[in-house]
Amino acid sequence: TEKTAGAQTWAGTTIGTNLGFANVIPFTATNRSMSVRVYSPDAGIPVRLKAEVHGQPTQSVETEAVTTTSNAWETLVFDFDNQAAGTAVFNSTYPYDLASIFFDFGTAGSGKTYYFDDVMMDTTGGGTGPVLSQIDLTVTFEDTTVNYTVTDFGGNSTVLGADPVNPTNTVAITNKTTGAQTWAGTTIGTPLGFANVIPFTATERRMTVYVYSPDAGIPVRLKVEEHGDPTKSVETETLTTTANTWEALVFDFNNEATGTAVFNAAYLYDKASIFFDFGAAGTGKTYYFDDVQFGAVIAVENPLASLVSLYPNPVANVLTIKLPEVLNTQNLDYIITDMTGRKVLNGTLQKGQIEVNSLTNGIYSLQITTINGVINKRFVKQ
Numbered sequence: 375t376e377k378t379a380g381a382q383t384w385a386g387t388t389i390g391t392n393l394g395f396a397n398v399i400p401f402t403a404t405n406r407s408m409s410v411r412v413y414s415p416d417a418g419i420p421v422r423l424k425a426e427v428h429g430q431p432t433q434s435v436e437t438e439a440v441t442t443t444s445n446a447w448e449t450l451v452f453d454f455d456n457q458a459a460g461t462a463v464f465n466s467t468y469p470y471d472l473a474s475i476f477f478d479f480g481t482a483g484s485g486k487t488y489y490f491d492d493v494m495m496d497t498t499g500g501g502t503g504p505v506l507s508q509i510d511l512t513v514t515f516e517d518t519t520v521n522y523t524v525t526d527f528g529g530n531s532t533v534l535g536a537d538p539v540n541p542t543n544t545v546a547i548t549n550k551t552t553g554a555q556t557w558a559g560t561t562i563g564t565p566l567g568f569a570n571v572i573p574f575t576a577t578e579r580r581m582t583v584y585v586y587s588p589d590a591g592i593p594v595r596l597k598v599e600e601h602g603d604p605t606k607s608v609e610t611e612t613l614t615t616t617a618n619t620w621e622a623l624v625f626d627f628n629n630e631a632t633g634t635a636v637f638n639a640a641y642l643y644d645k646a647s648i649f650f651d652f653g654a655a656g657t658g659k660t661y662y663f664d665d666v667q668f669g670a671v672i673a674v675e676n677p678l679a680s681l682v683s684l685y686p687n688p689v690a691n692v693l694t695i696k697l698p699e700v701l702n703t704q705n706l707d708y709i710i711t712d713m714t715g716r717k718v719l720n721g722t723l724q725k726g727q728i729e730v731n732s733l734t735n736g737i738y739s740l741q742i743t744t745i746n747g748v749i750n751k752r753f754v755k756q
Contacts (some may be wrong), residue, residue, distance in 0.1 A: 375475075375490065381483025384420070386476035389493055394428035394472030400495060405650045406454040408476065413448075413489035414441045415534055422476040423452040433468045436461040438479065445531055447489075447523045451496050451507075462697040462707035463739075488692070492518060507567040510725055512707050512743065514667040515544045516721055521755025525561035527552025529656050538586060539620060539681060540718055542732065543587075545664040548648075558651035559595070562666055567601035567645025572667055578639055579627040580670045583648065584709075584717050586662035595649040596625040606641045609634040611652065615752055620662075620717040665709060665720055679749045680742055684740070688754035691731040695723065695742070695751075702726075707743045712736060730755055 375387050390392075399408070412421060419441050426434035429521055436458040439450040477488040506521035514523050524532050529551050537543035539567045548560055561567075563595045572581070585594060592614050599607035609631040612623045650661040683696045697706075708728065710719040718733060723742070730738075733755045742749040 375477060376485065376487045376690045377477055378487040379483055383480050383482050384476060385483055386479075387508040388472065388474040392428060392472070398469040399425060399473070400465070401454070401464075401470065403466070405496065407430070407451055408454075409449050409451045409472070409492070409494055409496045410479075411447055411449050411492040412441065412444065412488050414477070415444055415486050415488070416478075417444045419439050419478045420480060422458060422479040424474045424476070424499050425469055425470040425473050426474075427468050428472040430468075433465070433470075434462060434466075435464045435470070439504045444528065447491075447534070453496075475656055483564035491534065506567065510569040511666065511668050512724070513548060513664075514707060514720060515664060521564070523564050525564055526559075527561070528558030530558045530560050532560045537664070539716070540732070542626070543664070543720060545662050547564075548650060548655035548661045548663065550650055550659055550661065552656055552658040556653050556655050557649065558656055559597070559647045559652075561645065561647040563645065565601060565645075566569075567599075571642045571644045572598060574627070574637075574639070574643065575643040576639070578669055580668075581583075581625045581627075581646070582621055582622050582665070582667050582670055583625070583663050585614060586619065586649075587650070588617055588659050588661070589651075592615045592651045593653060594623055595631060595652040596651070597647045598627065598643040599645050599647075600642055606638070606643075607635060608637045608641075608643070615665050617628060620664075622717075633731075665707075665717070679751075682742070682749050682751065684751050684753050688756040689730055689736065690756055691729065693728045693730050693740075693753060694717045694726070695726045695740075697726060701744060704744055706717070709741045710741075711739050711741070713738075727743075 377385055420438050422436055422438045424436040424524050433542055435454045437452045437454050438458050439452055439457055450472055457729060496553055509520055509522060521533060526532050530548055531546040531551055532546055534544055535547045537545045550558055593611045595611045597607055597609040608627050610625045610627050610629055611623055611631050611679050630636050648663060679697050681698045685694055706723045708723055709717055735755055737754055740751045
């Protein structure tokens with residue numbers, strides 16, 4: 375949302391059409407709070423949320439929360455039992471079914487841009503917002519129950535948004551702003567890192583990240599460390615090979631970057647940071663990354679792969695994956711790439727089906743990640 379220069383002090387955005395939501399907002403006697411994840415260029419600005427009955431603007435209630443950070447995602451909780459000064463109180467008989475959000479309420483627009491996502495009921499009912507789980511591998515940016523907050527440093531600015539190729543896919547969008555430090559980067563998560571230690575072994579010390587860069591031949595560095603002890607770290611680099619196309623970059627921590635520490639098997643690496651065009655000052659270019667995972671994309675084949683089948687194949691709309699029963703109990707992430715290796719779809723298998731109607735006709739590769747290795751299959755979209 376851009377609050378354009380000269381916009382009204384009350385400029386806002388209705389979340390949806392004037393018909394509002396399909397259902398009434400499920401307020402109760404004990405929970406009259408909603409939460410919204412926001413990303414603001416400034417801390418300390420008032421954000422107002424208004425709930426009303428569509429078609430009845432006099433049947434409304436408004437409340438405010440204040441941002442506490444700049445250029446970082448945070449969850450704001452809006453308690454409608456604490457209405458904004460001069461506005462109506464909550465009325466439990468009203469079927470509130472429409473919501474609007476107002477950034478920097480009370481101040482005329484100056485051209486600043488704000489982001490918001492995950493508009494929902496405050497699931498705790500206690501004014502603290504929904505409880506999201508700590509980020510962990512594989513990082514897909516698609517799970518609404520995970521806290522995908524990232525931590526920029528050195529002049530980077532990262533938000534979550536639409537894949538430049540597939541608008542239904544959510545990715546991390548990193549702008550290495552003009553004048554950003556040569557070492558500007560982004561921690562994939564908060565300073566606490568991942569929920570679990572990265573499971574490096576004596577034979578597998580690689581990670582894979584899908585990236586989309588405006589330039590080929592730029593160095594991308596990946597650093598892993600123990601959260602809370604930055605001296606226990608290892609860094610490695612690889613180069614992009616293409617421009618304006620998704621590609622899988624593999625980072626081998628057995629080949630540490632020049633001048634950095636070697637891999638130490640005794641360290642509990644549980645935090646990762648990525649650096650685009652490492653060694654060069656920022657020029658305002660934007661990079662995308664997604665699907666941060668342990669190991670190389672070309673991984674060990676699951677021994678059950680021969681028991682997995684796809685149908686119909688060719689497929690027009692919905693691809694069904696028939697799995698052995700032992701795999702049906704796992705949460706299975708998938709990636710679909712075209713014949714150039716470009717990622718076109720990704721997500722988590724839901725009921726063994728994937729909607730592929732957005733793909734153009736052609737041959738595609740499907741990779742399913744399991745705890746025992748990957749499953750690679752091909753299918754034809756017609």
